[in-house]
Amino acid sequence: MGEPARHTEGPRRSERASRRLTRALRSTAVVAGTLALLGAAGVVPALAAPAQPGLAAVSPDFPVTVTISSVQPPAPTAGDSLQISGTVTNSGSTPLKAAQVGLSLGRGSTPLANRYAIGTMLARTDPASADGKPLAAPVSPVGDLAPGASTAFHLPPVAISDLKLDPSEGSAVYELAVQVQAGTNDDPASHEVGIARSVLPYFSDPKDVPQKTQVATVWPLTHQAELVTQTLDTDQSPVLRDDSLATDLAPNGRLGQLLSLGEQIPSLTWVIDPALLDAVTAMTKPYRVQLPGHSGEPAHSDNTVAGTGTAVATHWLDELRHAVTQKGDEVVALPYGDPDLASIAHNGSGLSGLSTVLGKAQVAGQVTVEGRLMVDPVGDIAWPYQGALDPQTAQVAQQLGGSKIIVSSASVSDPQLSYTPNAARPLPNGQTALVADSTIADLFANDLATPEARSAAEQRFLAETLAMTRQQPSTQRTLLVMPPRNLTAQSAQTLQDALLKSGQWTNPVTLDTVAGTPADPATADTTVQPADAYPAALRAGELPSSNLGQVADVQGQMDLLLQILTNPGRVSSPFSAAMMSSVSTSWRTDAKAGDDYRTNVSKNMGQLVNAVSIPKKSNKITLAGNEGVLQVSVKNDLTQPVINLELRLTSNQPYRVSVSKPQNISLSSAQSVSAKFLAQAQGNGVVQMTAQLYTVGPNPQPYGEPVKFSVEVSQVPNGVWWVVGAGVLLVLLAGLRFFLQRRKRKGEPDDDPDAPLVDPDAPDGAGEALDAEDGPDSRPSADGGTNPSESDSRPTPEGTAAHP
Structure with missing residues (x-):
């Protein structure tokens, strides 16, 4: 791209400098006089007039913008002819008269010494004496140019031999400068009004490059x-x-x-x-x-x-x-x-x-x-x-x-x-x-x-x-x-x-x-x-952590889903590819498209995960009595069966309502099942229950959202509490009696565990009398008495305990 002209050193330099100085002094005098009349205390810098649309702002002394659109051949060799074309635009506010385009190859047609010199030359913004003087040929007249007018130029072909390149340099790189000269209202004589720079790589002899x-x-x-x-x-x-x-x-x-x-x-x-x-x-x-x-x-x-x-x-x-x-x-x-x-x-x-x-x-x-x-x-x-x-x-x-x-x-x-x-x-x-x-x-x-x-x-x-x-x-x-x-x-x-x-x-x-x-x-x-x-x-322009976190979340959801699928490849292949593409470098230049793509992937994964779920239940389920069955449904809206699932139902007050063990779940595609849990209640009231799916394996994980519902227990008989309480009391009393007896017999040898149970406080002989009265052959008669003859004829077996 050619560079706009801003400043130069060239013909008639001292005369133009003198005229510019005169104009500057006149302007200063006018401004000073105006400020004096207004009583201004300070000087406010004037605002520059806006440049015309589409044109680069240039200085008043060098108002022409030059662009180079073609250099043919781009890398000439000995015997070639060089032809350059481009565009000249009057970006200033005054007409240009008899403009013409010329060519220079740097001062003295000296090649650029190295890559650093190339960059330095192209980075210059101001024309300088190092650009050299225009050659006598080629020259292309472009005529008068009104403010804002543009015209194309085509320099006549010029033989490389006519450029007078330094033969001692051989293959080298030269500055290629296109300069425009014209007259203006302030300076009718032809002078430089713009320049564009490029480079000319000249290859003279293959021997100059032993190693490509x-x-x-x-x-x-x-x-x-x-x-x-x-x-x-x-x-x-x-x-x-x-x-x-x-x-x-x-x-x-x-x-x-x-x-x-x-x-x-x-x-x-x-x-x-x-x-x-x-x-x-x-x-x-x-x-x-x-x-x-x-x-x-x-x-x-x-x-x-x-x-x-x-x-x-x-x-x-x-x-x-x-x-x-x-x-x-x-x-x-x-x-x-x-x-x-x-x-x-x-x-x-x-x-x-x-x-x-x-x-x-x-x-x-x-x-x-x-x-x-x-x-x-x-x-x-x-x-x-x-x-x-x-x-x-x-x-x-x-x-x-x-x-x-x-x-x-x-x-x-x-x-x-x-x-x-x-x-x-x-x-x-x-x-x-x-x-x-x-x-x-x-x-x-x-x-x-x-x-x-x-x-x-x-x-x-x-x-x-x-x-x-x-x-x-x-x-x-x-x-x-x-x-x-x-x-x-x-x-x-x-x-x-x-x-x-x-x-x-x-x-x-x-x-x-x-x-x-x-x-x-x-x-x-x-x-x-x-x-x-x-x-x-x-x-x-990097992908923020929120975008990357979104992809990591999808990966976690997919890992969970794959554990329950019978054909996981149908999900893993497209989603793995999509997640890798979700963090692509290509989104650097189109962040919105990247956001939309990741959202699409996230939504679709969420739909698949939620396709296997526990439907919501009513807020409260009534359990009549101290036992009953609670049903929890699980549905599979996927197009393939699911396995390796376990349904757990837990109570937040298990001492009031307890439920049976978790149940394994396997579902065909587009199928729903109802799992039945036995619930046992110990009292009336409302208890919250939680149903949750889990994956089956060495590291079970919750799958999907938990479903909470309430169970209201009613009509549990009050006698249940009395029976429970009485049982507890009897156990306590038995233990107390045993403790007291042991204390009383402290220091005495232990009783024979096989001996008959005899009241230790009874009078002497009472034991024998009790055995005789309550022997196994003593039965009441028809009138309520005893039969002494039968009692006397069959003695009580030895060692048999008597019971009331």
Whole structure:
């Protein structure tokens, strides 16, 4: 992008300076006189007039905005002709007269010494003598320009030999400045009124580069999660939250163009979110799309519509399988759903359910990419958002199996070197940082939607890579190019063009090649920037702990549900995928869509868990009598049987109302049962009962919400209490009598336990008389007396006790 003119050093400088000084003195005199008349005590600075809409604010002395839309060829060689085009806009308030556009290559056509000099030149906001004087040719007149008027310019082709480049420098990078000169009302003579800067990488001879720089480029294929956990109730067709993926997969869509552009880049490293492959695979068959406003609802034919992307999804997936198997290409499988490592590291502490989600992501990513694309993907590479890294994020990456991390050079400490070191650098924790050049990464961070933006990015990329290669031309070097995850089609086109055009001094390789190249000895002590150096803007866009906690809660609910299902795979597969996608890096750029997606997952899980439940009971149940049966219903609204459940009924006053043991519950799909509990009551009144389902196993857990109800006991006979009380009294009296007898006989030998029971206080002989009277053969006669003859004839058996 060309830069607006603000200040310069050029022809007729002293005359213009004199005129500006005169105008300033006149203005000062007018202001001073006015303030004196008004009696002002101080000077208030005047407000600048607002700039015209769509135009950059420029200074009055340099009112022209210049943009460069095309440099052809972007990297000329000997024998080429250079042609430049762009736009000139009069952003000032006065007309420009006889404007013309010229070209300069820096003062003395001296090349820029290194990458630092390139950045310094492009960062200048004020024109300076270092920009050099316009060349005699080429020149393009653009005529008069009224305030706000714009016009395109096309400089005539100029042979590279006519630019008088320094032949002793060979291949080099030059400043490319487009300058505009015109007359104004205040200064009718032609003078500089605007400038735009770019760079010109000139490659003169392949011998200038004995060793090409090895450049690895990560080519991201990611998309926001589309598959939801619901399936259509009739035929179990997959359901997507919208049909935007169909648009992206089309030949003119973002993913469609990324695929076709990537196919043309040799030795490319494809970095793929496995969740995208699952969504595209689902679309290759009939699928449904949720209607707006129905997120979280069970999917029916009336709240979904048929998807439209089956054909484009099938074609895209077939093309991708062909592309990634090209000779020299490499596939990196991100963890499933592309979890946001930094968000988890900074805001996910203590969420055990989240650890379970991450544990599945790495394995699922490998398996999915391998199964969908029939390739052997690389799975030990982590890629935090925009390559920003701190120690916490590095630790989470390591837990996910990321022994190598794609890192921005802004996140690692680099020694002060006169050259750009190799991309692979060891970290103290045993990981390897694959360092992407942040200057080059920034070129493609945004959508290059205009010709000016695309030209500026392409020229800068070519200049930076040529300058890097020329730093140590005889030493093999490596470079990592890291575009953003949401790389746009136009930015991808620019990057592809730049990669192919830099082939004179670069050689495309895979990420694995870069990772295997030994690090520069000077970078052996590379460390990660501390946590407080993590970019504040990126931290502000992280997923908050509440979002991560929501996902952890869903994981806990799913773990509980899976214990009771006879076919757990029907739930675990879609929900595990959805939870991994719920913490995706893709939500960084669309927080609302991420919130909606997580809410959909949470609602659907809640519906499944609550489908097995205890229906609410009436507030009070009457139990007549001291015994009765209490019935508690359990229903299963799922489409599969459930097992491993136990129903417990407990009383909050068990000494008043007690119930029988818990009962095991097994239910077929869409079935309800009533469990019966025997209740025993010891008194009248109201007692609260609680019914609760529990899982069966070594660690039983409550399942679902408890149901509370009241039992009113009535008509328990009062005599029950008298019987109980009398029984207790008899026991106490018996014990007291035994105690008193033992005290009385203290010191005497114990009685023979087999001896007859005799009253110790009876007179002598009473025992014998009692035995005689109450012997077993003494029976009352018909008139109530005894029969002495029978008594005398049969003696009492020896040792038999007499009883009254």
